[in-house]
Amino acid sequence: MNKVLLMAAITILLFGAGCKRDLFEPAIENNRQVDDPNALMPSQARFMYGLIGNAYTRIPNTGWYHSDVATDNAVSNDFNNEYLRITQGLWSPLFIPFGFNRWTNGYHAIQYINQMLEKVNEVQWAVDPNIAELFRRRIRGEAYGLRAVFYSDLLRLFGGEASNGQMLGVPLFLSFQDPLANFNIPRSTYEECLQQIYKDLDSASLLLPFDYGDINEGGTVPAKFGNVARTDYNRVYGNNFRGGLLSGRIAMAVKAKTSIIAASPAFSSGNTTTWENAAHDAAAILDLINGPAGLAATGLEWYGGTTAIADQINGLSVGVNPPEVLWRASWEDNGSGLERDNYPPTMFGNGRINPTQNLVDAFPALNGYPISDAASGYNPSDPYTGRDPRLKMFVLVNGGTLSSSTTAINTAADGPTNDGLLKQATSTRTGYYLKKLMHSRVTFTSTTTSGQRHIKPIVRYTEIFLNYAEAANEAWGPLGNGGHAYSAYDVIKAIRRRAGIGIANGDAYLELVKNNKEEMRKLIRNERRLELCFEDIRFWDLRRWKENLTEGAKGVSITGGAYNYINVESRDFQSFMTTNPIPNSEMLKFNALIQNKGW
């Protein structure tokens, strides 16, 4: 009898267990979810703000992309370098070294931003409702601004003429997409993307302070915030939030960077942004720093190329930028990675980025004339003397020095050390080593590393100056100013003066070309090449200008004091490679996507 009872009990237990749904329904995950009502409480504001934190961590250009090694500016001595590989014909929708991550990261960030925008009104950002409202305003502004940052980057990378002949941008997702959403949507046009970016930037500018920082006693809160107590303003927009948060100033810079690309020859046929727009966008920022007069004197070796600038970087307060830098990533203390990669072998580096002869030849003579001009006084048997001082600032030429070292680096093919041309795997392939970006105090010995604080700008003022010069020259000619207080000529003059060229002769070369828009264009493009070299600019400039992509990289082989120019590496780009391909893995899934022309 007992046995029967026991069996019955077991049967009921088994049957009961079988009915219980929780064996099959997964338990709720034991970590905080965004749709949990508790997540909206003031105590959880940091958690919810993390949505947008996920976007901040993905901002492009917070680290270095050395795309210059895929241009006529430089080569790499690392044969696995992905940029090097695309110069040798490996670029394809399956292999986009600088694109695939930015596609996934960009849209991933946008997804978080859209989620933030959908949640921002529900979250109690602070206990005090007035403060909560101020935070809400700021976070909305940040979200709009960040969305523009990412769409701008995606547009720069993937926008262009598609195989159907249309000028296309990227698919626009403006709301949070759940996994069952329809993702098979076509790319929006280039113009639609632009307008979306401009709209988001306008929203950001309206909502955000121009710069973060406390308003001191007696100061007034900007009118656009309405009737807000100064202390409340400081709590939400004050010193505590200096340091990389999206601001009105950054929104303006993003706009200037976006519009000049849109106005460029490669894209201008498919959108309504003109050179004039681009010039105004840049001038809006430059007006704030007094135009060319505000060009930072330390803007050439801003990376700490001199010990004085290094001291300035070391002395920065959190969230404060040097005068040259408009927007930067968090600084890196004790950094030495760039130097380890690029110092020559005798200084315990790997000699990675090797500037080309092409770039060296682009530096004018000290008197401001291009070296191809007889007036330059260029002496082929003594090529590095009497040149633009920026040459030896940015490029380590034979006999130059680096960092605090006083030992001349010998890059000659018959040089006695491993620094010589092609001596070993980490030697230069061109006869030059990279000097720009190298910190003046980083040194290595065989056993020690002395790292230094490095800053990485996302936008520098010099870039905005050059954007203005380029756009103003196209829109109004070298001397036109479109209503601003300065022309392209004025900007270029200031930049060349800062570089130290044409000082003795009143920059005669500039005076010579200032009435010729085409000659001026060449000069502006060349100045841009020099000033912004090794900053992931040239690769994209060549493409938006529709310039020759296939100019081979050259170097110099010095033997017995004689200079022999050598071909180092081809640039096997086809004519359609002015755009990036859309990643193949997305093309396979979504047939509404149209690939860029030629890919």
Added chain:
Amino acid sequence: MTDILVNAATMAAVVNPNWFNAGNSIFGANVNRDIESRSGFDFGATFKKKLNEVNVILGLNGTYYVTKAIKRTEIQNEDYLYRQGHVLDGIWGYENAGFFKDQDDIKNSPVHSLGVTVKPGDLKYKDQNGDGIINVNDQVLLGRGGWYGAPFNLGMHFTAQWRKLTLFALGVGRYGADGVKSGSYFWVGGEDKYSKVVRDRWTTETADIATYPRLTTQSKAHNFVTSDFWMYKANRFDLAKVQVTYDLSSAIRKSNFMRELNVYVSGANLLTVSKERELMEMNVGGTPQTRFYNFGVRALF
């Protein structure tokens, strides 16, 4: 048929846009989505017969089954790469076309880009998609691994009893699976120690009779990857056990101490019948396989 869980990363790669997965952060959840089927049949038969004074029992049983990926969340670059519709234990790899004879042969063949610059004596693979490049897109279904058991399993037992003497034998057969000669014994590169298979390596002199690619101290990424060059049929029949028993019970009938007494001789894993017997009986890097012989007494008190 079973629903198989597809993880969120695969969903992002195949169904949702790739940007759902940014490595350290992922949208979406794991979904029950894939479907696999395993079906087949079992059979068993036992024959009993008395032949004169000999009792004979012969038993036979077997399992045959097929597997299929009915639905698979995947995205592939070529149609023939899709796993859906194929067996679950498929071995995928390259089809080889012998060794490269010389530099001309290399020059006139598709570019082999498996991460190694090919030289004469390396394996030549077939360009399945005709794009002039040999890479992962040129892998095809080569056979069945039988990782969940060979497709066809056979068990056989045989008992013959004559008076007090009993003979028992058990055999197991496994058919229909394929194997790949891999591991450090067959795939020798880098600084690996040599096994005897490298004696037949390719050299310019032995180009016509070589059965093994050229030796290298560098990467194994070209020759030593799954290809039909390394495949073999894993069919085997094992004589798992043979036992001879003699019943001595009658000799102790009068004793109250013991009720039954048997003596026996048995052997286990006595024989493997297979083309690849040597390979199947070999363990590399571990304890060797054993063959047991037992002599025993069985007594019941």
